[in-house]
Amino acid sequence: MSAQKPIRRVTAADIRARKGGDPIVSLTAYHHHTAAIADEIVDFLLVGDSLGMVMHGLETTIPVTLEMMILQGQAVMRGSSRALVIVDMPFGSYEASPQEAFRSAARILKETGAGAVKLEGGRRMADTIRFLVERGVPVMAHVGLTPQSVLALGGFKSQGRDINEWAAIEADAKAVADAGAFAVVLEALAEPLAAKITKQIEVPTIGIGASAACDGQILVMEDMLGLSDRTPKFVKRYGALRDHIRSALSSYAADVRARSFPGQEHIYELKTPKAAE
């Protein structure tokens, strides 16, 4: 037995308990390496269905499959040891019925070892959230701009900037919290509406394009690192990875062309000194 205590993962209940406390820090992660770097810095990692757009160049998240989510969920679990890992349920894997949602959520939890799932929708998903939570599945909800509804919304549009829309969005946030969601993502919402919802509901709100008053924040990691080419207005860039990668690749290309790579330290010499013919 190791003398070291095993590191305990952050749980959905830990996140739930942070309502009104220190801000909850989170990012998306899709890979082993990025998960490993973020693991000691963030409270939770979201394996977002945005991976379809970010990793695969898709126009929307609609084509993302359960298999894609499970594969990257496994990678992120292997790369991390303390952050809570939450996996997005992809479009078409949960909307038809609570039973279908449970089958999909069970596959995600069993095959990845993640600690929770996230699904999009407000009042219309409340019964499903309750069904999952009663059966042992921690659920994070997601209201406001719900990208899986992009075809019906007519684009990735911010929500609640007209005060007449507020009552419906407030009812959505309240419904998912009452149904047992342990936290709610508020995406691309008018700032005062996100602040108001944060005061109204009893579970933490996680903002993305929402408000600094939210109980936590999330961004797509590639966006904040400056790796994504196009990003929504709500992204703040904390890095310039595209420039960094371009510069490293150019140096490599120049070395190869100059035959200065591989160098002496990168090649295998003979074990027994023997003049090569």
Ligand SMILES: Nc1nc(=O)c2c([nH]1)NC[C@@H]1CN(c3ccc(C(=O)N[C@@H](CCC(=O)O)C(=O)O)cc3)CN21
């Ligand atoms: N890389 C990436 N980052 C994300 O934040 C993200 C994804 N992908 N994919 C899934 C959803 C889609 N999201 C998006 C995508 C685009 C806009 C966007 O371009 N919005 C415009 C117009 C807003 C409006 O019309 O009100 C903007 O200027 O921000 C917003 C959210 C957020 N999510």
Ligand SMILES: CC(C)C(=O)C(=O)O
């Ligand atoms: C942006 C976050 C909230 C998300 O749902 C995703 O990355 O798919």
Ligand SMILES: [Mg+2]
């Ligand atoms: Mg998502």
